[in-house]
Amino acid sequence: MTDAVAEPPVAxxxxxxxxxxxxxxxxxxxxxxxxxxxxxVALFVFFSVVADAFLRAGSFSTVLYASxxxxxxxxxxxxxxxxxxxxxxxxxxxxxxxxxxxxTAYQFTLxxxxxxxxxxxxxxxxxxxxGLLYVWTRLPSFIIxxxxxxxxxxxxxxxxxxxxxxxxxxSVRDMDGFDAARAVFASDLDVLxxxxxxxxxxxxLFVVVATWILLRTRTGNWIFAVGGSAASARAVGVPVARxxxxxxxxxxxxxxxxxxxxxxxxATIQSGEGVxxxxxxxxxxxxxxxxxxxxxxxxxxxxxxxxxxGMTNKGIVYAEWNPDWFRFFLGxxxxxxxxxxLIVRRRVERTP
Amino acid sequence: MTGGKDAPLLxxxxxxxxxxxxxxxxxxxxxxxxxxxxxxxxxxxxxxxxLIKVVAGLxxxxxxxxxVQGERVVFDSPRDALDRGIATVYQDLAVVxxxxxxxNFFLGSEKRRGFGRMDVAFMRSTTHAEMAAMGIDLRDVxxxxxxxxxxERQCVAIARAVYFGAKALVxxxxxxxxxxxxxxxxxxxxxxxxxRGLAVVFITHNPHHAYPVGDxxxxxxxxxxxxYHTKDEITRDELTGLMAGGRELEELAHELDAAGSPAxxxxxxxxxxxxxxxx
Numbered sequence: 001m002t003d004a005v006a007e008p009p010v011a012x013x014x015x016x017x018x019x020x021x022x023x024x025x026x027x028x029x030x031x032x033x034x035x036x037x038x039x040x041v042a043l044f045v046f047f048s049v050v051a052d053a054f055l056r057a058g059s060f061s062t063v064l065y066a067s068x069x070x071x072x073x074x075x076x077x078x079x080x081x082x083x084x085x086x087x088x089x090x091x092x093x094x095x096x097x098x099x100x101x102x103x104t105a106y107q108f109t110l111x112x113x114x115x116x117x118x119x120x121x122x123x124x125x126x127x128x129x130x131g132l133l134y135v136w137t138r139l140p141s142f143i144i145x146x147x148x149x150x151x152x153x154x155x156x157x158x159x160x161x162x163x164x165x166x167x168x169x170x171s172v173r174d175m176d177g178f179d180a181a182r183a184v185f186a187s188d189l190d191v192l193x194x195x196x197x198x199x200x201x202x203x204x205l206f207v208v209v210a211t212w213i214l215l216r217t218r219t220g221n222w223i224f225a226v227g228g229s230a231a232s233a234r235a236v237g238v239p240v241a242r243x244x245x246x247x248x249x250x251x252x253x254x255x256x257x258x259x260x261x262x263x264x265x266x267a268t269i270q271s272g273e274g275v276x277x278x279x280x281x282x283x284x285x286x287x288x289x290x291x292x293x294x295x296x297x298x299x300x301x302x303x304x305x306x307x308x309x310g311m312t313n314k315g316i317v318y319a320e321w322n323p324d325w326f327r328f329f330l331g332x333x334x335x336x337x338x339x340x341x342l343i344v345r346r347r348v349e350r351t352p
Numbered sequence: 353m354t355g356g357k358d359a360p361l362l363x364x365x366x367x368x369x370x371x372x373x374x375x376x377x378x379x380x381x382x383x384x385x386x387x388x389x390x391x392x393x394x395x396x397x398x399x400x401x402x403l404i405k406v407v408a409g410l411x412x413x414x415x416x417x418x419x420v421q422g423e424r425v426v427f428d429s430p431r432d433a434l435d436r437g438i439a440t441v442y443q444d445l446a447v448v449x450x451x452x453x454x455x456n457f458f459l460g461s462e463k464r465r466g467f468g469r470m471d472v473a474f475m476r477s478t479t480h481a482e483m484a485a486m487g488i489d490l491r492d493v494x495x496x497x498x499x500x501x502x503x504e505r506q507c508v509a510i511a512r513a514v515y516f517g518a519k520a521l522v523x524x525x526x527x528x529x530x531x532x533x534x535x536x537x538x539x540x541x542x543x544x545x546x547x548r549g550l551a552v553v554f555i556t557h558n559p560h561h562a563y564p565v566g567d568x569x570x571x572x573x574x575x576x577x578x579x580y581h582t583k584d585e586i587t588r589d590e591l592t593g594l595m596a597g598g599r600e601l602e603e604l605a606h607e608l609d610a611a612g613s614p615a616x617x618x619x620x621x622x623x624x625x626x627x628x629x630x631x
Contacts, residue, residue, distance in 0.1 A: 218462040218470055221451075225459055228448035235446035236460035237431050295450045 032289030033301035035340045039287070039333070040308050047315035054318045061196045067310030068203035069258065071303050073277070074284035075206045076247075076254030078302035079214070081285050083247040084227035084294025085141035087130065089148035090251050091277030096152045097123040097252075097259030098269045099160060102169040112177040112263075120256050126152070127252025131245030141248075153275055160271035173267040185257075186265035199261055203303070206254070210299035223247065228295025283330060284309050287337040308333065359422030360385040361520050361551040362407065362438070367416035369402050376402040377575045379416070383568065384520060384551040389542060391562035392555045393595055394572035400555050403572070404524050407553065408440035409433030437519030441509045441526060449498030453490060454479040456497045457512050482511045486541060503534030510541055520551040527561045539565055559595045563588045571595060 047054045105115030214220035225233035288301030362384040369377040377399045384390040405411040409427030457479040463471045479493045527535040571579040
């Protein structure tokens with residue numbers, strides 16, 4: 001029976017010869033992270049040469065800290081982008097989450113852990129609302145989350161002012177549980193003589209978990225599928241709506257974590273913060289190889305993207321350049337990364 | 353097999369479907385039994401897609417009955433149809449081009465080993481083995497499925513349906529976008545699926561693809577059946593004639609005749625050769 005179908009156009013040797021045209025180098029270049037990795041190495045060498053202070057241990061931990069604060073968000077945002085959607089509300093959601101924790105704990109004089117828990121529930125609910133609105137209206141996530149972005153930005157300011165008479169939340173530094181929570185969300189650790197913020201470790205943990213989910217679990221398979229072709233995924237029985245809602249909630253979870261870091265690092269939260277950061281997260285993910293159209297990318301890539309972001313952000317300072325140039329560099333890197341991604345996608349999708 | 357020989361695997365009787373005020377399908381009957389290929393032929397807009405959507409569970413039929421193994425069914429989703437062993441391979445194949453072959457093969461039915469962890473080694477080797485069984489020797493099951501040729505992708509989709517225990521295989525224009533050689537590969541696989549005892553519903557607009565592999569032929573035109581024949585009732589030429597709209601050519605000849613056109617005789621002759629069954 002097998003022999004009956006093993007006929008010329010599909011014979012073994014022929015296919016192998018065709019496949020052999022793809023050299024190992026090109027295959028390697030097809031990995032989503034590779035472009036970002038090369039870029040990161042190049043930037044590292046560059047700043048090491050032009051900025052004397054860059055290679056000092058203290059500077060490096062500063063770079064890692066900057067990378068981690070954006071990297072944690074980039075984990076959730078990159079998974080969402082692989083799933084084919086955007087979340088423009090991610091930046092202000094971090095502030096919302098921090099405000100919820102700080103304000104509820106202070107206003108009701110609760111243990112800060114209660115504020116942390118309330119914030120987790122409400123922030124996940126925000127992510128769920130994003131997801132449900134997307135699923136119900138079938139509008140582009142761009143529009144839904146843009147609306148959410150403005151509503152949250154307004155709520156952050158309005159509610160904070162109404163409760164405190166100020167644009168910042170009251171300090172929760174002296175409240176019960178603050179020190180324990182600070183140990184979890186915003187402490188310093190000694191790792192091999194290097195003083196690093198605990199967020200760096202959390203960041204790496206999140207990246208590992210996200211990578212495992214993406215590559216080794218059914219959920220990961222579904223994330224790639226709903227981003228690559230939602231209709232195909234639906235046709236083979238993938239619960240597309242549930243996956244998308246889950247991804248929005250994943251971003252919300254990262255926003256909650258970042259928010260908690262802000263609360264316990266600074267004790268007071270400026271209610272106008274966070275605006276514009278959503279683009280930085282997306283830039284991290286895109287530099288790391290996530291396609292804007294979905295279905296392709298990696299959490300490791302997004303982490304490298306965040307590291308590039310951190311290096312550029314601090315490297316410019318160490319090189320004693322005018323930091324105004326930072327945004328220019330960021331934009332240029334985004335452009336280069338997107339063009340590289342475009343080339344990758346065209347090659348991968350090309351049918352012989 | 354509840355109904356035994358009397359109840360075919362799939363039976364549609366007098367099925368109709370409207371979208372708003374558009375009647376897409378009217379009073380269509382169809383049977384598909386194990387080890388048989390039922391071909392559904394028709395030009396664009398004949399209602400083939402609607403019929404396939406009803407069979408696959410994407411749409412509910414409005415009138416008539418749909419029976420699976422003698423049992424009346426109403427499907428709410430493709431999942432319901434799949435649970436009954438009815439697998440549909442769509443024109444777009446329901447594959448995700450950027451994903452590796454093995455991920456596509458198991459998409460939606462991933463093999464797991466607890467904690468949501470996938471059994472990647474098993475899925476890789478199974479994909480390789482199943483494709484090899486179809487005569488496609490994939491060197492690398494990790495290549496994106498978008499890099500395979502159209503025929504190979506079609507075969508992945510068919511192999512996937514067969515592997516996951518399909519009893520009835522519905523193929524939506526599997527040969528439409530393929531070259532002659534690749535279409536041959538797919539047709540050979542249809543025959544193989546039939547020999548494995550599957551009921552195959554083969555939708556096509558090409559009678560030359562349908563006739564060699566088909567056991568029954570349903571010809572649709574404007575949402576209605578204009579012929580339902582077994583292979584011994586109909587010749588390839590008659591089938592081609594029905595498909596090519598021999599009757600419409602005949603009508604055109606009548607009109608031209610009335611207008612006194614010399615072209616009428618020629619068209620009439622053509623219509624006769626195309627449509628000898630209707631004389």
